[in-house]
Amino acid sequence: MKRISIISISLIILLILILVIVRPTQEIVSVRLVSETTEITYTDTESIQIFEDAIRTTKKLPGAIDVGGPPTYQMTVTYADSEVVGFSLYMDFKTKNGYLIKDSNSEKMLDLRNKNSVELADLLSKEKRE
Structure with missing residues (x-):
């Protein structure tokens, strides 16, 4: 009986860890x-x-x-579940550094990771040239 309890508790802990690590992210359908x-x-x-x-x-x-x-931009993100989230996007196109400020928490700055910041700057630069 003790062995079954240990196995059950271990499986529950493993399941919780998997759910935390592989937490589903919301799917974005559009960005304005x-x-x-x-x-x-x-x-x-x-x-x-x-x-x-x-x-x-x-x-x-x-x-x-x-x-x-x-x-640089006011950004509106629309998710598949119809949730709409606003951000202020600050982008330095020379250094390709950027950060976001979520409208609902305007006192916290969210720093874009280097790779993501470069990809985003490149995408937005394409639009500026066209």
Whole structure:
């Protein structure tokens, strides 16, 4: 009986770990960017994947923030479950560094990982040239 209890508890712990590690992420269906001069909506799979990766891998920076100017883009992300989340996207196209500020928590800055920031800057630069 003791052996069955140990096996059962181990299986429950393993299942919980798997659910935490493989937590499903929300699927993005569209991303709308608005700046002073342009408005862009992305719905294609490749672009959406770049945004999903960028949002999913951000790193929260400690402390409150005080940004010195307007965002490069106001970003509206629409998920498959119809949830809409707003972000301010700040992008430096020269250094290809960027960060997000979620509208619902404007005191926390989300730093884009280097690879994701470069991919996002490249995608947005393509739009600026066209």
